[in-house]
Amino acid sequence: MYAAFRSIGAYVPPKVLSNNDLTKMVDTSDEWITKRTGIKERHIAEDETTSDMGVKAATKALKRTAIDKSEIDLIVCATISPDYFCMPSTATIIADKLGLPNVMAFDISAACTGFIYALSIAKAYIEAGIKKNVLIIGAERLSKIIDYSDRATCILFGDGAGAAIISATDNKKEAILDIHTGSDGSYAELLMTPNGGSGSAHDSIRAESAGVFMQMRGNETFKIAVKTLTSDVKDILAKNSIKASEISHFIPHQANYRIIKAVGDVLEMTEEQVVLTVAKYGNTSSASIPMAINDIYESKKLQPNEMMLLDAFGGGLTWGSALVPFSPK
Ligand code: ACO
DSSP states (O other): OEEEEEEEEEEOOSOEEEHHHHHTTSSOOHHHHHHHHOOOEEEOOSSOOHHHHHHHHHHHHHHTSSSOGGGOOEEEEEOSSOSSSSSSOHHHHHHHHHTOTTOEEEEEOOGGGHHHHHHHHHHHHHHTTSOSEEEEEEEEOGGGGOOTTOHHHHTTBOOEEEEEEEEEESOGGGBOOEEEEEEOGGGGGGEEOOSSSTTOSSSOTTTOOTTOSOEEOHHHHHHHHHHHHHHHHHHHHHHTTOOGGGOSEEEEOOSOHHHHHHHHHHTTOOTTTBOOOHHHHOBOGGGHHHHHHHHHHHTTOOOTTOEEEEEEEETTTEEEEEEEEBOOO
């Protein structure tokens, strides 16, 4: 059995937080944010939780496929902003809200690489013959873990969700070709939420709320991101004897326009190949890649059998790339 990428859906909460809005909150400017990141605005959830947004994205993905909801036998939710920190998992809450009792459901934490990690899990379960139809979700309510007095992070992140359905097929032409994944925990401190877990510096989690917000050493992360993403993509293309020119859509994690441009330039990708949503959504971590795929799907740029190259880098540090033909059904 092979794993095929069957369907995509996404959801963005309606409230927009513009660069100008942020200038009223921290010492920053639209010019600085635009020049350094390419971001113009991001969406912020008001009442909706991560699972609410995940359900809306999943419902869209389910509507766009012949696969019935009842056929879903695994749900994997990638998130760093779960509804609840330890338990229950956001995936089980999503399963319940979708009306899918008894389904195996769990979360994974790989920050911005979360969707590619989830894709690799779906592929592995399907190829092993254990599951047939896997719903993978990247959903984030990052605004809940952002410190809106820290200009180094608050200008970057937004909320949203994306979902995809990955199904078993015996047609090799439809199959996800390859997925590379990696991590290096020695850089864990570059991007972290220091408190709230068992590694917390404080004896009582409840006594100390400071430190549950995300912190990032952006400049150091930037350099590693460009280097790792470039070598990772070159590697997956070479291993599969595919030229960059054969990729229909290069869909990198949307963290920063400058990172995307640097990687795209090294690979000699044309503007038409590179998918860019960072200006309107900011960095939505694990949701960014499925939200970008949904964007090209809804604007009818994504056609059946076209090859997508996914590429992500995030906290952990983690990274991953994937060669995925779009095989709707
Ligand atoms: N507005 C105005 N000035 C600012 C702001 C701001 N919002 N933020 C920082 N500055 C200042 C700094 O204080 C610094 O001032 P100084 O020169 O006087 O010291 C100056 O701007 C430059 O700061 P840098 O941090 O060096 O800026 P840089 O060009 O690196 O851009 C950014 C920062 C956008 C965060 C960039 O480093 C980046 O995108 N990093 C990678 C992010 C990433 O890919 N993360 C992984 C995925 S996220 C995840 O996994 C959750």
